[in-house]
Amino acid sequence: MHVQGYPVGGMTTEEAAVSLIYDFQFNEHDLIALRHLEKPYGYTPKELGISIDAVQFLHAAARALKFGKQGLWWQAGNSFASALSCWDKFILTEYFLSDQALDFSDEIRDTLRAICLTWSNRLIELNRPEEALLMLENTERLLSADEDYILLRYQLYQQKHNPLKARDILKTYRQELLRLGYSEDEADEAVIFLIDSACP
Numbered sequence: 001m002h003v004q005g006y007p008v009g010g011m012t013t014e015e016a017a018v019s020l021i022y023d024f025q026f027n028e029h030d031l032i033a034l035r036h037l038e039k040p041y042g043y044t045p046k047e048l049g050i051s052i053d054a055v056q057f058l059h060a061a062a063r064a065l066k067f068g069k070q071g072l073w074w075q076a077g078n079s080f081a082s083a084l085s086c087w088d089k090f091i092l093t094e095y096f097l098s099d100q101a102l103d104f105s106d107e108i109r110d111t112l113r114a115i116c117l118t119w120s121n122r123l124i125e126l127n128r129p130e131e132a133l134l135m136l137e138n139t140e141r142l143l144s145a146d147e148d149y150i151l152l153r154y155q156l157y158q159q160k161h162n163p164l165k166a167r168d169i170l171k172t173y174r175q176e177l178l179r180l181g182y183s184e185d186e187a188d189e190a191v192i193f194l195i196d197s198a199c200p
Contacts, residue, residue, distance in 0.1 A: 057087050061080075061114070084115070109142050113149065116135060120132035129160070145173070151198060154195075
């Protein structure tokens with residue numbers, strides 16, 4: 001196992017966590033092997049813990065998506081559960097939203113999106129919409145402007161005959177689009193398109 005051991009003085013916990021992840025090139029086993037050390041290579045237990053959880057999330061997600069593509073849904077389900085368990089551990093941190101971690105932020109967001117859409121659609125196929133909706137609600141913070149993600153949540157609330165929740169989703173989606181720089185007309189058009197897309 002090779003570690004660069006560069007200085008981490010002056011880094012925030014978030015920056016150090018991201019640096020540690022890249023230092024190990026997403027090598028899950030090498031990173032986990034350091035968990036027993038008190039302060040390996042200058043990293044604090046918090047930084048190390050964040051990094052381990054993030055790496056485990058990405059590895060479990062990759063396995064889950066691979067199994068899903070192969071139609072091995074029992075194995076995929078186990079890996080999806082493992083990935084989401086890791087996600088729950090570091091969801092409260094902000095390191096993947098910082099300017100210093102834009103590339104890693106994209107990796108996290110893209111992986112989370114793939115998990116949510118793949119597994120929630122599978123749960124719907126299995127007639128388990130409540131579980132699908134719960135997962136989507138628990139991961140909405142990073143996917144607040146993703147059209148496919150918003151559409152699926154909106155459709156599920158419509159199917160549950162909960163128009164108030166469905167309307168709240170559209171309102172929040174519009175607000176997020178405005179925050180991202182869309183004009184009023186563009187945001188309204190996007191919402192109308194989503195509503196039309198939800199119709200059978």
